[in-house]
Amino acid sequence: MKSVEPIFNDGFAGQPPAKRALGYIEDQKKNGKHVVGIYCGYAPVELMIALDLTPAVLCAFSNATIETAEATLPANLCPLIKSSYGFIEKDACPFYWAAEAVIAETTCDGKKKMFELIASRKPLHVMDLPQLCDEPEALDNWTTMIKKLKGFLEKTFEVQADDEAIEQAIRENNQKNRLVMEMLDHSALENPVLGWAEMLDIVFYATPGRGKLINDTLEKGVKVLQARVQNGYVHGRKGAPRILITGCPTAGDAAKVFKIIEEAGGVIVALDSCTGMKPFSEMIAENTGDPLRAIAQRYLKIPCACMTPNTRRLFELDRMIAKYRPDAVIDIVLQACHGYHVESFKVGKHIGERHHLPFLKIVTDYSPGDIGQLTTRIEGLIESIER
């Protein structure tokens, strides 16, 4: 992007988004903060912030460690699990090095069993995620899990947090989430002023980010985007077909799909996944008198395909389609992610019947082997929109 001020004008502009996140985590460590590894969007970061801990995402998106992982894990497993495990097995993950303990959420069977394989390496706490999230017991159970996590973290790091500290963390993180959404909403404009690479920059930085520093940086980022709007800047071609991405977390080597979309002349206006707006789009209720329950309530609203029947995903898609006005929806399924793969049928039907939009399901992994086929399918989708 020439002569356009980057949203975060730091030394990491133009580098993979994980580099900035790592730089942030290393700084935190230098400043004496403890770091906790997390594996998905259900990990309650507000609790960590209240305990003065910094979260580090351990999910990996690189094809480079898959081969190592496949010595232990089945080849026909989700690449995110294989990649993450491969990094640990190779002792090559700086995020894992930084983490002094690991929070492991039972989002899916593959992760659950992989956690057993890494359990002896570092203190690891498993959170049992209820999967019928709309049942009344689910909230009680998840609140209990968050309380147990609090106990684990307090004991491991010899720290304490009272309700007021948790409330403070909720306020602070709500503000962060609002700012993240304010930035991402700049792609809802008729002429979007940011693309997928910068969306990932925002999400990767904001996930571990906490406190005044991150909120100040995000506020600056909002101003950069506002200036782009004033200067008449458009990301990509004016009037390019607008694509909403839903499905599994997608970044790193899986972002090949995003590159192909842009090369084919499309523009990505929304990332609906855990590497997109999913962790940021809902605020936690403040001053409820029971902050841990309020946290539990918000996190159970994340419409991951591990939930059933997960009708919330369809409502959320309705909201996003109204706001970001896509011309097509692409559902990215990582190989062997059965939840997202099976749910894709319902999502595609909903997109077609309710919104009359073209829908493309892509099943892929982190390898470049399917780029030819993906290019044909994505170019075909763009051609059919521009017909």
Place this chain on the structure above:
Amino acid sequence: MSRSAGIDIGSRTIKLIVIDNGEVVVRKKRPSTYNPMGLCDYLLEGVSYDTIVATGYGRHLFKNYRKGEVITELKAFAVGAAHIAPSCGTVLDIGGQDTKAITIDPKGGVERFEMNDKCAAGTGRFLEIMAAALGFRYEEFAQEARLASRAEPINNMCTVFAESEVISLVTQGVPRSEIALGIHKSIVSRAINILKRVSTGRTLMFAGGVALNSCVAGLLREELGVEVIIPDDPQLVGALGCALHGQRS
């Protein structure tokens, strides 16, 4: 009117069409090699044209190699099919490594499409390998299959697994024509599953190299119960679509 060329650089075959005043004046095809651009040069030698449009797996390579527009096979087959048979509403293209089902509007615009993922299961390459596993020349494979009185079910669609399954059946003494029919049936049921995701009720054009296989074509007609049109040379539909597209723009 100008001379418009269309080239379809497929995984197994490269096809060339040139149209002049609405007439096809050049039609050529050759099996692909490790050097697709060299083969394009060979096919284009002495061929004059004003515009050229490329499709197929080699389209982007071609675009950088010689100046020209590129379109996807989906669009190319839709345009070509609508020109050959304006009545067809759906196109099934089974090529060397892809299966595509496309519903089209009367102008040859793509309405919807479905395509296999990265795996070449159930495509032309699959048939070639199965023919070899059974010791058939490819040309006699379909004929022998049609003579079988029963089909031995084949459960694997993965080429490598299916080959093991075929070898296992051969060693059990199952007649090879019955295995051959089973293989053809498995391809057809897979193609129908892909078709079901777009539309199965409209007149179908069956194109791509596999449409030359009389057994697959016959089974498709039986199973679908709709009119199935197979053009004179089903492999050339994409190249024709490219040439027509070039003429329009």
